[in-house]
Amino acid sequence: MSMTSKxxxxxxxxxxxxxxxxxxxxxxxxxxxxxxxxxxxxxxxIDQFNQFFVAAVAPETVACVVMEPVQGEGGFIVPSKRFVQHVASFCQQHGIVFVADEIQTGFARTGKYFAIEHFDVVPDLITVSKSLAAGLPLSGVVGRKELLDAADPGELGGTYAGSPLGCVAALAVLDIIETEQLNQRSEHIGQVIEDKANEWRTAYPFIGEVRRLGAMAAIEIVEDQTTRTPDKKRAAAIAAYANEHGLLLFNGRD
Structure with missing residues (x-):
């Protein structure tokens, strides 16, 4: 909870x-x-990012930078490849571990196994959970061998570590992603949402932007398309109406 800004x-x-x-x-x-x-x-x-490590904290004192390849709770905000590659390069230059937080974005949600693949970056560590085991409690860390082997056996663990049921579910998820071509399916679903939402954007001035990466799609609800002022009340009403009629939506950036 220390890390979240929500x-x-x-x-x-x-x-x-x-x-x-x-x-x-x-x-x-x-x-x-x-x-x-x-x-x-x-x-x-990028200049603001660089200045942050001058004005707020020295890079020599930073253990890691954790980045969601697509911000989840922040509103499904997709960064550019240029920005992500700069962050990864900055971390490498300063000996900072670069962590891709794929808890929400991982496992076919963006059209690839990991969203970080869209940016041609190889992180030091990747955190995984949620879709990994299709709802069963399982999480993990994937990363460079020298980092993962730094702890001796038994030094890291937890009550549910190595759950046989969770691991079986995760293996089944990986099989289903391949056999049902869920990466391709994710991109198709995202394109359908984008096309329809852009039709709505033409008709409704309170739709400011439609953005997505794979099936991670967001519709920005604003007071008008000129000022781009977020309209939280309308967004909440739309989500509530959709939920009442069988479509699950959630509000980001609340």
């Missing part, structure tokens, strides 16, 4: 939290400064 409902009423956890700059192209191209905004946010 205070409610996750942090509210809890604490104290671990210190020395920072939130670094991350691109949000739809809300970029007016007049900037995406390429110029990339350079701007």
């Amino acid at each position: 205070v409610k409902p996750y942090k509210f009423g809890f604490g104290p939290f671990a210190s020395e956890v920072y939130q670094a700059p991350y691109p949000y192209y739809y809300q970029k400064p007016e007049g900037l191209s995406d390429a110029a905004y990339d350079e701007y946010i």
Whole structure:
């Protein structure tokens, strides 16, 4: 909970939290400064990222940088390949472990096994869970051998570590992803959502942007397409109406 920047409902009423956890700059192209191209905004946010390690924390004191390849709770925000590659390169230059948080994005949700594959980056560690075992409690860490072998046998573990049922479920998930071509299916589903949502965007001025990576798709609800001011009340009403009629939606960036 120390890492999340979403205070409610996750942090509210809890604490104290671990210190020395920072939130670094991350691109949000739809809300970029007016007049900037995406390429110029990339350079701007990269400069902000670099300056963060001057003004907020020294890179020599940072153990790792954890990045969601697509922000989940943040609103399904997709960064550029340029930005992700810069972060990975920065970490490598400064001896910082680069961690791809694939808890939400992993296992065919974005059209690939791992969303980080879209950015031509190989992270040091990948965290996995959720879709890994199709709902059964299982999580894991994938990574470079020298990092994973740093701890001696028995030094890392937990009550449910190595659950036979969870591992069997995970193996079945991997088989199903292959046999049912779920990576390709994810991209197809995402394209269908994107096409239909863009039709709605033409008809409804409160739809500001449609964005996605594979089937991780978001529709930005705004007061109008000029000011781009988020309309949380309307977004909540749309989600509630959809849920009442059998379509599960959730609001990001609340």
